[in-house]
Amino acid sequence: MLDPVIASRFQFAVTTIVHIIFPVMSMGLAPFLIYFTWKDIRTEKAxxxxxxxxWTKIFAISFVVGTVTGIVLEFEFGTNFAAFSTAAGELFGGPLAIEGMMAFMLEATFLGVFVFGRDRVGNVLYMVSAVAVGVGTWLSAVWILIANSWMQTPRGYELVTEGGQTVVHLTDPVAAYLNPRFGYMYIHMQNAAVESVALFMAGIAAYYVFRHHVWGYQVEHVSFWETTLKIALVALIITAPLQVLHGDMYGRHVAETQPQKFAAMEAVWETESYVPEYLIAVPTDLGDITDPRAKELFGLGIPGGASWLASGGDPTAEIRGLNSFESEAPPVAIVFWAFRAMVGLGFWFILLAFWGGYRWWRGQLFEDDLLHKALMGSTVLGIVAVEVGWIVTEVGRQPWVIQGVMKTSEGVSPGLTGTEATVTLAGFVIVYAALLGLYSYVVVRIIRAGPPGSDELETVDVPERERETPSGEVTTDD
Known part of the structure; x- marks a missing residue:
């Protein structure tokens, strides 16, 4: 049986890796749905x-599965990390409770109107429901990321002893909730969600456009997929460069506030200057895969790039090495390779965005088969980038569950046995794999069914409104 600490960490990792897919889809789709609703009401184009x-169908199924998988995560704080919950509950529990009472309820209440109420409410209320659903979705991320960012850069607290146990006491809610990491995490996560959905939409649309324009198949509703591809490209052109630019600022912030994590991201063991930033790294021997060290890697790198990132512009700046820290190092191989994957994907998305934009500008967007194949191959890569980004964030913080305050091993439930943790881990792997498979099956079915045809669109009763004719007479329209 596994050690309860290891098993608990694996269980939380598995549930988070699967769960994060669904919030990414719902948060990323929210601004698109608001735009589609606004254009639908304003132009009345089919x-x-x-x-x-x-896209509302995919949003709804993502919301439902995300709710189911997300609630379980909150329970895991009590079942697997009871010591952490007891110590940090005063600060950590508040944002999670507010997320459920405010953001989730706002989203859930108006989702019913948005999904089922188009022919039952007027344009104004329906537009309000679209905005409320989107705002609720993004507010959920606010409170979740407040809690997580505090674990990365804890502020506004003091350690006190209650009943013989050291606990975190909230002293300054503003400092705690608006801690230095929150803004970076929120912008990076929300932009990543929109970027991921833009790639998802573009990949699916490219498939149907490719079949129609390149292979010559008759594709029903091809104009729908052409419009989808254009809208997705616009979003990608905006979000892809922003993600890399903001990532640069985020990386500098990590170097300042979590230098040990930054050293793991760059595999720097000894304190040194002029550290290269490897865009593509290849181990010089197989042992370097599990124990990468910057000086022993061969690859394409920017000389002084890591030093430049850490300092904000000085390629000769010194980076503190992992061996200089008293606490144990994070799992360096996982953090290092995950960071390389995230950065590499980020630059690939920029290339895709401007490649598509250039072809659109030249009037060749629907004929470039190589672009279509690249977009199809990148359909889920945005979600992959989010996954490896969170791996860098969470694994890079180890061995701390609260940076500099509590180690992960100290936060595990004291009465949890290795057998209990291992059995539940196996059960969670099976259940979450099944949920992910079912979700994928339903989404594929929705995509294959395609958009509703013009004859399937509901006729919406628009209230009569007065208008004045050129002759000055007042009449009504339907």
Whole structure:
């Protein structure tokens, strides 16, 4: 049986890796759905109603599965990390409770109107429901990331002894909730969600456009997929460069506030200057895969790039090595290779965005088969980038569950046995794999069914409104 600390960490990792897919889809789709609803109401063009209805189905299923998998994560704090919950509950529990009472309820309340109420409410209320669902979705991320960012850069607290146990006491809610990491995490996560959905939409649309324009198959509703591809490209052109630019600032912040994590990201063991930033790294021998060290890697790198990132512009700046820290190092191989994957994907997304934009500008967007294949191959890579980004964030913080305050081994439930932790880990792997498989099956079915045809679109009763004719007479329209 596994050690309860290891098993608990694996269980939380598995549930988080699967769960994060669904919030990414719902948060990323939210601004698109608001836009589609606004265009549908304003222009009354069938394509925008098709876009709204089609993507709302995927949003709804993502919301439902995300709710189910997310609630379990909160229970795991009590079952597997009871010591952490007891010590940090005063600060950590508040944001999670507010997320459920405020953001989730706002989203859930108006989701019913948004999904089922188009022919039952007027345009104004329906538009309000779209915005409320989007705001609720993004507010959920606010409170979740407040809790997580505090674990990365804890502020506004003091350690006190209650009943013989050291606990975290909240002294300054503003400092705690608006800690230095929150802004970086929120912007990076929300932009990543929109970027991921833009890639997802572009990849699916590229498949149907490719079949129609390149292979010559008759694709039903091809104009729907052409419009989808264009809208996704616009979003990608905006979000892809922003993600890399903001990532540069985020990396500098990590170097300042979590230097040990930054050293693991760059595999720097001894304190040194002029550290290269490897964009592509290849181990010189197989042992370097599990124990990478910057000086022993061969690859494409920017001389002084890591030093430049850490300092904000000085390629000769010194980076503190892992051997200089008193606490044990994070699992360096996982952090190092995950960071390389995240950065590499980020630059690939920029290339895709401007490649597509250039082809669109040249009037060749629908004929470039190589671009279509690249977009199809990148359909889920945005979600992959989010996953490896969170691996860097969470694994890089180890051995701390609260940076500099409590180690992960100290936060595990004291009465948890290795047998209990291992059995539940196996059960969670099976259940979450099944949920992910079912979700994927349903989404594929929705995509294969395609958008509703013009004859399937609901006729919406628009209230009569007065208008004045050129002759000055007042009449009404339906």
């Amino acid at each position: 394509v925008y109603e098709q876009l709204r209805r089609f």
